[in-house]
Amino acid sequence: MTYSPSTNGKLPDTMPIFPLEGAVLLPGGELPLNIFERRYLAMVDAALGQGRWIGMVQPRQNQGDKEDGIQTLFSIGCAGQISSFSATKDNRYFITLTGACRFSITTELEQADGFRRIKPDFTAFEDDLEPEPLDTRQRADLFRALKDYLGWSGYDADWDALENTPDHALVASMAMACPFAPAEKQALLEASSLVTRTRCLVTMLDMARHDEAETVDHARH
Structure with missing residues (x-):
């Protein structure tokens, strides 16, 4: 199933995040993902019902960077919309995220079904929606x-x-x-x-x- 990514003039007030080292989403980019962990299957289900938004953000590489047992994250990530989705018989999801706009993490919310959620702040990155062209x-x-x-x-x-x-x-x-x-x-x-x-x-x-x-x-x- 494919979708046409569109902000409809509005970016999300809250969204789930997918912390994944080495996997960076950029505005205008497309990131294919193979989802198989139960908590991230639940994350995709939640995103599909709430505008299809997921925030990609990298965890900090130092494994000692943890707070209350939860790995700390870089403060800046990128919000993407699910632009394609398919489910397999062995309970996997194959999705593609299309990058829309970067964000900074203002608040991390209580986890839902094992996945992390945040309140993003897009204020500093609104130019991502209409980037300056290269000469x-x-x-x-x-x-x-x-x-x-x-x-x-x-x-x-x-x-x-x-x-x-x-x-x-x-x-x-x-x-x-x-x-x-x-x-x-x-x-x-x-x-x-x-x-x-x-x-x-x-x-x-x-x-x-x-x-x-x-x-x-x-x-x-």
Whole structure:
């Protein structure tokens, strides 16, 4: 089952959150998820009945960062709407979240059916709903970095399709798909604007390619 994501001019006052290390959702991006834990099946059921909203947020990597036995979270995540849903015979859900707007966590509410819920604050991130476009030079620099990185890594891409992808969706999909560390993905999420996120992404792609090249050189010697 597929849905058309739409805020209808209103973002949620409360929503469930899915803490998952290394899985960052960005505005304009699409995140496929395989849901099988009972508490997160209940989370999806609740979201489907309340606007289809789920907040993706990373737990802090230090396992000692816990309060009352509950792992602490980064303060900024991204709200997404369920845009596709299917259930399997072995009690799994396959869903896709489409990113809409980042949020900061103001209050964590009492858990419901084992999953965590929050009151989000979207005030600082309302520009996510209408992001500033990249200029020609910025977009060209992004494609240069992508081609260099993917070419060095031995991957290919459908460049015609990417050329026709809107700026925010292109940056989101590349930032989410590339194998960056959780802290690096969090930095991309927290970038102040689409333009700033693009600059960070270009820098990370160039650094990753440089690091891989150095690793190969050391291995040869």
